[in-house]
Amino acid sequence: MTAVPTPAARTRIVEAFADAGVTGQLYAADIDSGTRIAVGGDADVSTASVHKVCLVATLYREAAAGRIDLRRQTEIPAGARSAGPTGLGVMRDAARLSLRDLASLAVAVSDNAAADLLWDAVGRDTVNRTMGELGLRRTVAVQTMRELYASMAEDAGAGGAAALVDPAAVSRLRVLDPARTNRSTPREMAALLAAIWRDEVCEGARGAEGEEGEEYGAELRALLGLQAWSHRLASGFPFDDVRVSGKTGTLPTLRHEVGVVEYPDGGRYAVAVFTRAASTAVTLPAADAAIGRAARIAVDALRASALRA
Known part of the structure; x- marks a missing residue:
């Protein structure tokens, strides 16, 4: 691959x-030419909910190989669901959903309860094996979402969630240490997205219902385009004809997003941005916006490099 000069x-x-008052790492690549730009692209990072991309990619790869049926129904009793501010975690009644509908919730609104039902169905070892098969050996799942939140609750201590704006409490959180939680690098997350967009994740497979692997790949890409949040990566590309598909990740002081930016001229760019704020405040619009701003600078550089070539 060629670096931007x-x-x-x-x-x-x-x-x-x-x-924006953050430190950040970024890796962006032209999916077709391989031209890339990086700032700390090989740093280990705590992935938070960004790891749901690894989860749903594995789900679709397993389905394309005929090892799992995306239409399989899951009974979801009322209560006893993984914590989270969206999706099933805030719903009060029993539900019944297919695996692929759970995947839609896990991406669209970062539903932790839906994601954990997928972790149960797919298995952490399967996700890690899949990342290894794709050459992403520094992308490792250590915790489900319920385990991640249990770890935070334990580390926060008696102060509970309210303590998570206290710098001393935040400094104790294991989930902020890539060595002790789900982790990857910006380069590897961008590589995963590029593989999804190049139809390499479900390549050559045929699912239980006879669908070709590339049909699963198309559904996976459409799934990643469902995300409801537009305040990070997509904020850098406020154009009706530019499509941004992505997945955010958020923990105390951490704000991330990885995604693919597609231009009407056919240009497509995998971008991974990970940040950590100096402030422990929950609401930091400037930090969110910095993700879109940095991504836009990177993609503009990649596009300018292509014109010079």
Whole structure:
């Protein structure tokens, strides 16, 4: 792959992070040419809900191989669901959903309860094996969402969720340490997205119902386009004819997003941005916006590089 030969773009990305009061890592690549730009692209990062991309990619790869049926129904009793501010976690009645509808919730609104039902169905070892098969050996799942939140509750102590704006409490959180939680690197998350968009995740497979692997790949890409949040990556591309598919990740001081930006001229770019704020405040619009700003600088640099080539 060819690196972008303009250090000015990298400088602007670092400045965008600094202006927002965050430190950040970014990796962006032209999916078709391989031209890329990176700022700390090989740093280990705590992935938070970004790891749901690994989960749903594995689900669809397993379905394409005929080992799991996406239409399989899951009974979801009322109560006893994984914590979270969206989706099944805030619903009060029993439900029944297919695996692929659970995947839609896990991506569209980052539903932790839906994601954990998928973790139960697919298995953490299967997700890690799949990442290894795709060459992503630094992308490792250590915890389900319920385990991640249980770890946070334990580390926060008696103060509970209210303590998570206390810098001392935040410093105790194992989920912020890539060595002790779900982890990856910006380069590997961008590589996973590029593989999905190049039809390499479900390549050559045929599912239990006879669908070709590329049909599963198309459904997986459509799934990743369902995300409801537009305040991070998509904020850098406010155009009706530019499509942004992505997945956010959020923990105390951490704000991330990985996604694919597709232009009407056929250009498509895999982007992974991970940030950590100096402030422990829950609401930091500038930090969210910095993700879109940094991504836009990176994609503009990739597009300019293609024109110079």
